[in-house]
Amino acid sequence: MKYYYEYPRPCVTVDTVVFGLDEGDLKVLLIQRAQDPFAGRWALPGGFIHMDESLEDAARRELEEESGVKLAYLEQLYTFGNVKRDPRDRVVTVAYYALVKLSAHAPHAASDASNVAWFPAADVPTLAFDHAKILETAMARLQAKVRYQPVGFELLPEKFTLTQLQKLYETVLERLLDKRNFRKKLLKMGLLEELDEIEQDVAHRAARLYRFDRKRYAHLTKKGFNFEI
């Protein structure tokens, strides 16, 4: 025992919920724990913070160490600190979440993880600790957020069809949307750039491709525009 303190201190960990979209299915990245507690159980990637790194740096480091997934930006979700959430000790965990293009990230397990995989967010195995609660909180945050901020585009490829976009919203919000209303609302905001390209290699009639216009969004936002689906 090398560290001495006058008052007791909790451990501080970070955990990250990484969402990815796969053919219209919302997935979440999980690792299988190699060690106790909960050895063999699936969990969110995460671990103990170092004393010389910020919370977000710790979350990025743990994510990369355990799953090989390297992310530039994470958003803080919520801090979970119930007294008995970890059987070892008092552990406060700061949870983060991120949205990624699933195809751009091929995870590989390392460090404390014996395995890593994408699971459907709506159908995960029994998770370690209170990670089911953390995942549920992240889902609720994502659902609230996609309605008021254009975060959904982070999940799609650079060029997408309106059908892919609608499917994304339907998947995240867990309900069907009226096609005509959805398109009208979106196109009216003027944030989608219609490209001179159509889908390739599809069995059905190839649809028009669009791109999200980030510059225009930044410009409109400055002028008080509010994104809303």
Next chain:
Amino acid sequence: MKYYYEYPRPCVTVDTVVFGLDEGDLKVLLIQRAQDPFAGRWALPGGFIHMDESLEDAARRELEEESGVKLAYLEQLYTFGNVKRDPRDRVVTVAYYALVKLSAHAPHAASDASNVAWFPAADVPTLAFDHAKILETAMARLQAKVRYQPVGFELLPEKFTLTQLQKLYETVLERLLDKRNFRKKLLKMGLLEELDEIEQDVAHRAARLYRFDRKRYAHLTKKGFNFEI
């Protein structure tokens, strides 16, 4: 030094931003620090968590100990954990915020606080630690939130005039609103109960009093209604 650990551990604190409305002015509750670091400097009420209490319980306890203000409900704001945010040691702080009816809370300093007072949220003295950043984050959250959730009513007396309500929104959002549009939007939602009462003891023509209909809001929310100002 009574506590020994194998790995170094940070301290965990909680800090709370309490907003109150006073005659149309948005106020924030601050305490004056009795001890170093930053002795004499104003700060948010807060302190170290105990090992056997949840984060929210710790925030409530510290708030009551230092300011005498007792609150049933706090909402978690954000966790601040930059490496050098506290000159003593590595300290991660979980920030909470609350909205109260200012008239219902007469604070009195105790514990580590030599003084306690309500300050205009837009004009506070130089704060200890990174508390200016925490206050700024709380203001931004409040501004985002009042637009989509009827949290503003927490700041008002039980019975209020439409002018008081508009003044509240103007204060929080830091901009003037069009009176006719504001009233139309609000009354259309059907969440305000018009009372058979008017203001008492006012110099100007007494205005009609209203009450926020919580039951109806809960009912509408279940049916998918979205509050929006």
